[in-house]
Amino acid sequence: MTGVLRDPRRGDVPRVPARREGAPNLGPRAAAGNRAALLAAAREVFGSDGTGAPLSAVAKRAGVGQGSLYRHFPERVDLVVAVFEEQVVAVEELAQAPGVGLPELLGLVTRHAVDSVGFVDLVRSGVPDGRLSGLAERVAGALGTRLPDATASGAVPPGTTPDDLLLAVSMVVGGLSGVGAADRTSRATRAWELLGIEVRIPDAPA
Amino acid sequence: MTGVLRDPRRGDVPRVPARREGAPNLGPRAAAGNRAALLAAAREVFGSDGTGAPLSAVAKRAGVGQGSLYRHFPERVDLVVAVFEEQVVAVEELAQAPGVGLPELLGLVTRHAVDSVGFVDLVRSGVPDGRLSGLAERVAGALGTRLPDATASGAVPPGTTPDDLLLAVSMVVGGLSGVGAADRTSRATRAWELLGIEVRIPDAPA
DNA sequence: TAGATACCGGACAACACTGTCCGGTATCTA
DNA sequence: TAGATACCGGACAGTGTTGTCCGGTATCTA
Numbered sequence: 001m002t003g004v005l006r007d008p009r010r011g012d013v014p015r016v017p018a019r020r021e022g023a024p025n026l027g028p029r030a031a032a033g034n035r036a037a038l039l040a041a042a043r044e045v046f047g048s049d050g051t052g053a054p055l056s057a058v059a060k061r062a063g064v065g066q067g068s069l070y071r072h073f074p075e076r077v078d079l080v081v082a083v084f085e086e087q088v089v090a091v092e093e094l095a096q097a098p099g100v101g102l103p104e105l106l107g108l109v110t111r112h113a114v115d116s117v118g119f120v121d122l123v124r125s126g127v128p129d130g131r132l133s134g135l136a137e138r139v140a141g142a143l144g145t146r147l148p149d150a151t152a153s154g155a156v157p158p159g160t161t162p163d164d165l166l167l168a169v170s171m172v173v174g175g176l177s178g179v180g181a182a183d184r185t186s187r188a189t190r191a192w193e194l195l196g197i198e199v200r201i202p203d204a205p206a
Numbered sequence: 207m208t209g210v211l212r213d214p215r216r217g218d219v220p221r222v223p224a225r226r227e228g229a230p231n232l233g234p235r236a237a238a239g240n241r242a243a244l245l246a247a248a249r250e251v252f253g254s255d256g257t258g259a260p261l262s263a264v265a266k267r268a269g270v271g272q273g274s275l276y277r278h279f280p281e282r283v284d285l286v287v288a289v290f291e292e293q294v295v296a297v298e299e300l301a302q303a304p305g306v307g308l309p310e311l312l313g314l315v316t317r318h319a320v321d322s323v324g325f326v327d328l329v330r331s332g333v334p335d336g337r338l339s340g341l342a343e344r345v346a347g348a349l350g351t352r353l354p355d356a357t358a359s360g361a362v363p364p365g366t367t368p369d370d371l372l373l374a375v376s377m378v379v380g381g382l383s384g385v386g387a388a389d390r391t392s393r394a395t396r397a398w399e400l401l402g403i404e405v406r407i408p409d410a411p412a
Numbered sequence: 413t414a415g416a417t418a419c420c421g422g423a424c425a426a427c428a429c430t431g432t433c434c435g436g437t438a439t440c441t442a
Numbered sequence: 443t444a445g446a447t448a449c450c451g452g453a454c455a456g457t458g459t460t461g462t463c464c465g466g467t468a469t470c471t472a
Contacts, residue, residue: 034450054429065451070431124383157400164400167381171397174380175373177330191377194363194370194401240420260459271421276461 035072037062042083046118051080081131084122087112088135095142102150105143106169106192107201113173114184114201123173140166155198168195241278243268248289252324257286287337290328293318294341301348308356311349312375312398313407319379320390320407329379346372361404374401 041062045053055076059069073079091108094100112119123136143165150156156165172191179187185201192199247268251259261282265275279285297314300306318325329342349371356362362371378397385393391407398405 055431056429059451066431066453067433067451068449071449074431076430124380164396167393167397168400170383171377171381171400174330174383175377177376177380187373190370191373194374194377196402261461262459265421271423272461273421273423273463274419277419280461282460 034062034064034068037064038069038072038079039082042079043116043118046080046083046121047116050117051076051121055079077131080118080122081135084119084135087119088138091139092142095145100146101153102143102146102155103198103200105146106197106199109139109143109169110172110188110192110199110201113176114188120173120176124170143169150198157196160197168197171195240268240270240274243270244275244278244285245288248285249322249324252286252289252327253322256323257282257327261285283337286324286328287341290325290341293325294344297345298348301351306352307359308349308352308361309404309406311352312403312405315345315349315375316378316394316398316405316407319382320394326379326382330376345375349375356404363402366403374403377401 038058042058045058045061049057055069056066058079059066062069069079073082091105091112094108095105109123113123122132123139140162144162147156147160147162147165151158151160160168172188172195175187175191176184189199189201244264248264251264251267255263261275262272264285265272268275275285279288297311297318300314301311315329319329328338329345346368350368353362353366353368353371357364357366366374378394378401381393381397382390395405395407
């Protein structure tokens with residue numbers, strides 16, 4: 001269950017041995033289109049129900065069969081990583097942009113958590129897995145690069161350590177549990193205030 | 207499924223119409239003993255795996271059949287409420303004891319959360335249900351009675367509202383997610399420090 | 413001591429989700 | 443136009459959990 005998973009298909013025994021290797025014969029609806037539809041559907045389902053949502057619901061929302069879902073993403077974690085990789089990359093890129101400080105980074109992370117229950121699961125490692133932990137660590141790493149500046153500018157209280165920063169993120173995100181969509185932004189904003197940490201939460205879908 | 211649940215049993219049609227009403231005929235092991243065993247088992251299972259743990263595991267650990275479990279606690283929530291009612295009562299009683307302040311109350315709540323994943327579920331309303339929300343509200347009410355004193359004594363930052371207090375509890379408890387038993391106390395302690403709220407966490411199983 | 417009672421506990425059916433398999437079909441090549 | 447290819451999507455088996463049912467048994471009454 002946990003291991004490798006090949007795609008047997010009937011072509012396992014090639015009729016013509018040395019045929020064109022990478023000559024894809026696009027199916028009727030194009031594999032890429034299906035993959036995109038699955039990712040979009042998963043983003044919505046994971047966003048509202050968390051990363052533990054039934055995969056059958058993802059396939060249904062995407063309008064594809066379960067076979068196609070499992071062909072593109074053999075395990076749940078494959079789909080989760082694919083969905084949230086983009087948002088992690090956004091955080092990393094923002095961290096490297098000039099003139100960006102910790103308040104902007106924390107704001108983006110908060111935005112993602114406010115918008116998606118699945119992102120909350122990710123940060124809280126609700127689904128402990130090597131690759132998911134990797135995503136969380138990348139976020140942590142990005143935040144860490146801006147901590148010294150934030151300490152110097154007073155955006156965080158004196159004596160705040162990198163571990164404290166991660167704990168603070170975990171606390172704010174954890175404080176969103178069970179909170180309806182309408183109140184999430186205000187709750188997160190107040191949570192950061194209670195911690196005395198400055199954030200700048202962006203408006204748009206980020 | 208969600209509604210009432212009678213116990214059909216074959217005695218549904220009473221052989222002797224107007225028999226002694228409340229004359230229990232104790233079974234071999236006594237119903238009360240089984241109930242206590244189930245509660246103890248549920249406390250352990252919910253404590254380590256949360257309130258969503260399989261009820262079959264509870265029955266197995268209690269050494270009773272599933273039939274007995276569902277006879278005593280027809281729905282999961284019945285068992286959850288019975289398990290945590292005791293701890294909520296402890297908080298309420300502590301709140302009414304003379305000379306007890308908010309730090310002691312928050313400490314007891316934190317102790318329960320540190321010791322039991324299920325209590326974390328309860329506070330975070332991981333299982334939204336009328337009766338469970340009721341337990342959470344009783345905790346909130348108990349804390350609220352001591353907030354004015356705490357504000358006056360500086361145990362909480364100036365301007366802390368009752369809502370802030372609940373958010374803070376939610377944050378601290380949320381910060382425990384995915385944290386192993388060994389680090390839970392230190393994490394919670396540090397979380398309260400970051401919030402600038404004074405707590406006195408008791409040592410014993412409370 | 414003999415009969416009746418009520419509880420005990422495991423077996424069992426129902427249900428939901430996961431992951432695999434296979435017939436069907438649109439596209440590409442010749 | 444005809445054949446081959448590779449992808450599509452639903453059906454299906456496997457697994458785990460929930461909640462119900464029923465035979466077995468110890469205790470109480472007469």
